[in-house]
Amino acid sequence: MFTSTGAGQRLNLIYTMQKSYLSRQVQSSILSSMVNTSPAPAAPYAQVKQYLKKHLQRGRWPPGALMPSEAELVAEFGVSRMTVNRAFRELQVEGLINRVQGVGTFAASLHRVSSTLKIRDLHSEIVARGHAHHAEIHVAREESATAAVAERLGLLKGAAVFHTLIVHHENDVPLQCEDRYVNPACAPDYLRVDFTQTTPTHYLLEVAPLWEAQYSIEAAAPTAREAKLLGIARHDACLIMVRRTVSRNLPVTVARLVHPGSRYLLEGQFKP
Amino acid sequence: MFTSTGAGQRLNLIYTMQKSYLSRQVQSSILSSMVNTSPAPAAPYAQVKQYLKKHLQRGRWPPGALMPSEAELVAEFGVSRMTVNRAFRELQVEGLINRVQGVGTFAASLHRVSSTLKIRDLHSEIVARGHAHHAEIHVAREESATAAVAERLGLLKGAAVFHTLIVHHENDVPLQCEDRYVNPACAPDYLRVDFTQTTPTHYLLEVAPLWEAQYSIEAAAPTAREAKLLGIARHDACLIMVRRTVSRNLPVTVARLVHPGSRYLLEGQFKP
């Protein structure tokens, strides 16, 4: 039922579990002298979690296999059920296990792996690489919304919107053409910002806390104007991201970010 | 200190908190008759979490503002501290708040928003759209690894690797050209699988639980062979994803997935 490979019994817990707070106090004072040498005492729930993770990784419970019940782990580690439960709950959030009430806990097949794609500020990204960033502002004005833009910003056609068209350079090489429409209700001072000093992304995240975002990524040829601004040929492939952000139920902005394919790479990583 | 907008006091909890289990039992039996009509009773921790989330969204605590302490919410909702703590902890994991021990809980600026990009199985994706999927197998054999492939799979140059080249069609339109190398140690039977019936992605996830993945996404022109296989022109933009997965410290596979830009779109969404 619970093959005792024996790798995680009570004794293996770093702060050897106690039954009364009295004994814990004693333990703690004993530990305090160790703390200076050992790196991190690690909370019991974290140790149980780590134990489960390690054995999952080693294949002790192959995908779909039934794992020990909370009660079994309580007995094995000598901790309370809430502690074991927390370890399990966090593993579930991480997608490593599936739990079914009344049945048991199972090792996940890890099909639903996902990695995160952050909304990044290009300026910080470039500076982080130790390169120079400079922005070329081609448009920064108020316009009346076209039907498409109005719809995406939740405004009426013809309503006032702010429009900026900025080309970002990394060490004088054009890296991104940012065509952006902003809802004036969310950022009334948008046009007074000096975008050679800060980026729209950065500024908007400051004034309008982000609550929702949608994006799409595709590969396509740039428009004639974009090609000219980026200094590339009309048929060169570009990585195009269209992003729409919403703050407190109010659409903030829609942006079309065009990157020369030869100069931009989106990277990601997943680790459990 | 805790402006009583009063939107979430004890009485607003759906299963009106009690002090003894006796009274809870009574409550529960009363509730059981309501359950048929009301949709979801919602656990107290979830209600507290929802309450906080709602007020964060409404801007009651602007980014950086100090939020109520656990003790205050305990008093306000009449629940135990562990319950409030769980609500806070989950909001922290979601990135909506920052907590500092000894200081307090603060509304996050929501800068570090991220969305998830899942590893998807193309077959399921196509079928989910109600379309027909069919795979055309062009290569499926053992080869000796080139230096580049060997390095990414953790093998020696010249070692045996499995190589498949498959073109996936959605309703007879080529959608993806999948060029994949597989580590035989992880999937010894790989070449015996009928890939007109299942996809490499699906099969590999079955035999080798995923423990780590790295990917990059870029826009570029296809190779001459890819263009031919996909039925597109040499200069048409493609969305190219290169993915490497690792299972239990052993590299499993590296794949180059090429999609005609005009037929493929990567989408994502973030919601708190």
Added chain:
DNA sequence: AAGTGGTCTAGACCACTGG
């Protein structure tokens, strides 16, 4: 009926921060 996970509680000890 027995076993499982889902959840709540009341109280506790701790480490950390700030005045």
Added chain:
DNA sequence: CAGTGGTCTAGACCACTTA
């Protein structure tokens, strides 16, 4: 020092599943 979050416990009730 008081206040904050981080965590653990022992026991409890519940809903659910399986036999």
